[in-house]
Amino acid sequence: MRIREAHASDAQGIRSVHLAAFGDEGPAVADLALALSADESAKPILVLLAESEKGVVGSIIFSSVHIPGSASGPSYILAPLAVAPEMQRMGVGRQLVESGLTILRARGAELVFVLGDPRYYARFGFSTGHKVSAPYDLPYPEAWMCLSLGKVVPQEVKGQLACAESLNRPEHW
Ligand SMILES: CC(C)(COP(=O)(O)OP(=O)(O)OC[C@H]1O[C@@H](n2cnc3c(N)ncnc32)[C@H](O)[C@@H]1OP(=O)(O)O)[C@@H](O)C(=O)NCCC(=O)NCCS
Numbered sequence: 601m602r603i604r605e606a607h608a609s610d611a612q613g614i615r616s617v618h619l620a621a622f623g624d625e626g627p628a629v630a631d632l633a634l635a636l637s638a639d640e641s642a643k644p645i646l647v648l649l650a651e652s653e654k655g656v657v658g659s660i661i662f663s664s665v666h667i668p669g670s671a672s673g674p675s676y677i678l679a680p681l682a683v684a685p686e687m688q689r690m691g692v693g694r695q696l697v698e699s700g701l702t703i704l705r706a707r708g709a710e711l712v713f714v715l716g717d718p719r720y721y722a723r724f725g726f727s728t729g730h731k732v733s734a735p736y737d738l739p740y741p742e743a744w745m746c747l748s749l750g751k752v753v754p755q756e757v758k759g760q761l762a763c764a765e766s767l768n769r770p771e772h773w
Pocket of ligand 1 (some may be wrong): 622683691693694720
């Protein structure tokens with residue numbers, strides 16, 4: 601298995617892995633992944649795929665965000681992340697997250713946000729120790745986490761996150 605950046609020709613693979621991973625929510629999350637990949641307001645964006653001899657078995661997207669009025673530096677949100685069911689719990693998700701964070705750090709990213717299960721994302725260093733509010737009210741605030749990759753201290757950044765247009769819909773939050 602290898603991790604690589606996605607190309608325009610990977611759209612079908614990206615759709616398939618989200619349909620497989622997310623069950624009933626699959627069509628909506630697959631639409632989001634493809635919309636984000638093509639969204640000018642999401643750039644710079646990082647789309648990574650995990651690929652085996654069977655094709656795309658995992659996908660992760662980091663799209664640009666900013667916090668108006670703050671000096672937070674280049675920042676991203678991780679969403680969505682999907683691993684094909686038959687490949688789950690084998691470290692594919694971990695490789696996608698860690699590869700993405702390594703690439704973003706090298707590109708000068710400061711903060712990375714995620715809305716997800718704290719039990720999963722805490723292992724990469726994401727935490728709720730920040731003061732940036734999400735674009736919408738969240739039913740589970742403990743799932744709204746941030747990781748610093750640079751010098752910016754998350755606790756010192758205040759404001760409301762602004763994300764790409766395709767992600768800026770209440771159903772995604
Ligand atoms: C969540 C997901 C991306 C994890 O990818 P993965 O390749 O299976 O995960 P890894 O192999 O890197 O890590 C497995 C570990 O994560 C844990 N884990 C997997 N999914 C989890 C979840 N939703 N919440 C908490 N922990 C989870 C497993 O228990 C396992 O823990 P262990 O290492 O202590 O045994 C994958 O299971 C998936 O695509 N799920 C369906 C889609 C989804 O929910 N995506 C949103 C992620 S917030």
